[in-house]
Structure formats: C-alpha cells, structure tokens
Amino acid sequence: MKPILFLSLLATTAFAQVNPNISEAMDKMVAAKEISGAVTLVADDQKTIHLGANGFSDLENKASMEADNLFWIASMSKPITGTAVLMMQDAGKLSVDDPVSKYLPEFKGLKDADGKEVVVTIKHCLTHSAGLAEVTPQESGDIATLKDLMPLIVAKPMQFAPGSKWQYCQTGINTAARVVEVVSGEAFPDFLDKHLFQPLGMENTTFYPTEAQAKRLATAYKRTEAGELQKTGLMFLGNKPITSHDRYPRANGGLFSTAADYEKFARMILRGGELDGKRYLSEKAVKQMTTVQSGDLQTGFTPGNGWGLGWCVIREPQGVAATLSPGTFGHGGAYGTQTWIDPVKKRIHLLLIQRADLPNSDGSDIRKAFHEASAK
Structure with missing residues (x-):
C-alpha cells in the first residue's frame, strides 16, 4: 500500500486499533487454510473500533492482505x-x-x-x-x-x-x-452513484471496477480434496474481466466494495438514515426495511431469522449469531462476506473474505469465529 493511501485510509477510520482477539481468530483460519486472508472491521455509529487485515490477498504472489483490498461482496448488494x-x-x-x-x-x-x-x-x-x-x-x-x-x-x-x-x-x-x-x-448504477455512493464517499463501490481498482481485488479461492486453497474465478463473470460493462448490473449480487466503503453505508443505516449531516432515508424507512416483513414464513439460511426489505433480520440469536442481539440485521455473500448491524449494542460487524465453496457462507466457522472474537 502506498504511504499516502495508507494515511488517507487511517484518517477515514479514526486510527482504529486492531482487536487482537479478531486478529488471532483470522490468523487461525488462514493457518488452517480455510481462507487465504481476511479484512475485518467493527465500528459503532461514530467511529471505527477495529480494522484488521490478515493473511494474503494472493497466495501465489505472496501479496499481503491490505485493508483497502477490493472484494466481490455478492449478496451484500441486496x-x-x-x-x-x-x-x-x-x-x-x-x-x-x-x-x-x-x-x-x-x-x-x-x-x-x-x-x-x-x-x-x-x-x-x-x-x-x-x-x-x-x-x-x-x-x-x-x-x-x-x-x-x-x-x-x-x-x-x-x-x-x-x-x-x-x-x-x-x-x-x-x-x-x-x-x-x-x-x-x-440506470440503476447511475442512481446508486448519484444518490448513495458519491454522497457517502463510497469511491470503491461499483458494479464495474476500473483497471486500478481491479489490481486491488482479493483473489477468490476454493478448497481442494487435499485441503489446499486453489484459485478460482467469480461465478457470475464467465470469461469476462471484472472491468467489462458488458453485463447487466446485478442488483442481487454484482457489487464490489471495500471495508471502508461499506462501513459508511452501514453507519448511515445504523444512524437511522443520516450521516455527516445528510439524510438519505427517513427513520421510518430504515425501521421498515430492517425489521421483519416476511410474517411467519420460515426463512434461511440459518435458524432464528426473518426477512426485512433486502435485509435478513435475526429474531432469535443462536449458532453463528449467538453473540448478536435480537433485531440485528444484515446479509451475507456467496463467497463468505458478511455484514451485520446490531442496533442494541450499536455495532457494525464486517467480514470480507473470498472463499468460493463454503457449504453455507452464512453459517461458516469463519463467521462464527469473527463474531465470537468481536464479543470478547
């Protein structure tokens, strides 16, 4: 990471400290070859509490994971x-x-x-x-x-x-x-850029990364039968580069982002639709979309949940989500990325990894370890 970029990143995260419990948990996952690396973030409604980068963004080149690496966030787009x-x-x-x-x-x-x-x-x-x-x-x-x-x-x-x-x-x-x-x-990408990403300062959140952004993309991996990590592609791209505009904007799961970017979006939601003096959503709208709107329907992908409007809502914390409060809301992505906002404890939990073949990305041991370490 270039020094000037590093200083800029620190400035946006208020010189966040690394939580040693989270760092140790992620290092164990890297050592066990569950993931190549991870960027983790914990924040409240005012500041970043933890920002860590562990392992590698590219195993072949031994490129260290950096806090500003770009990730395919998949269904965190929802x-x-x-x-x-x-x-x-x-x-x-x-x-x-x-x-x-x-x-x-x-x-x-x-x-x-x-x-x-x-x-x-x-x-x-x-x-x-x-x-x-x-x-x-x-x-x-x-x-x-x-x-x-x-x-x-x-x-x-x-x-x-x-x-x-x-x-x-x-x-x-x-x-x-x-x-x-x-x-x-x-057009949907233009709407998001104009009304959400640019005003929030989310400069690295896009359906179509630039060449410069693509160079910071964390490599995706899957596990072989021998337990090794093997490089793999992003399932929705086919043979096209991530910079190609020759695909529709997958509102369901096509966005790329960084920890610092998604933190801004999550903080705006945690603060009831406002950030830095600008209102993006009414408090009523935030409440509506982050509380259960699916009635009594049984929902996935982990037990104890209901569904809001584009958000999963935890009714009864258990399993991987046992340390979170009832009413916590968020979403996972296909390659293991996770974001969860606890409105009781006023905490944002953000896990960015690129593991392609997790049996259940929402119920992964990696997510469980992250939440448990965050709670210590």
Missing part, C-alpha cells in the same frame, strides 16, 4: 438495493406494497400453475416471497441491462403463490431494482 427502493418510497415515487406491474407492464397477467392470475408486489420481491423463477447465466447470456432481463423473468412459470412461502430469489431483487430505474428515470 441491502443496498433495498435501500434504493426505500429512498424512492420516501420520495413518494412508489410504495413497497404496490404491484410490480404498476411500473413494469410486462408483469401484468402473471399466472400460477393452475392458470390463476397472481399479483407480485415490490415487498414480495424484497422479502424473497414473490414466487418468481430464476434466470440462469446461460439464459441471460450477454444481456447488459435490467430492462432486457425482465422479459426472461416473466416468461418463466411462477414457482408458488406470492407471499405463501420464502424462497431465496435473485430475480425478485433484480426486479425491484428495475422498478427503481423506471420511477427514477436513471
């Missing part, structure tokens, strides 16, 4: 998408209870397996209860816009009646993002 939707609700442009068809005509006339017409709401999309089918990477091919993705979604049969069950659904989140595009008149 809370950002939920936030964009609620920003539009605050602006009077939509209600999450509105039918999607009010804004996307192609969703009119959706029918279930019995031929009965069904109505999918924006809330259904954000709580994974819409019943929409997934679109595979092969089917989406070279589609480069959310607009062009929508006909593929509605062409597929409904999986179940909207609101009747919880089933993790990428197409629902992308549909909600398309609604944001229609009501705002802006």
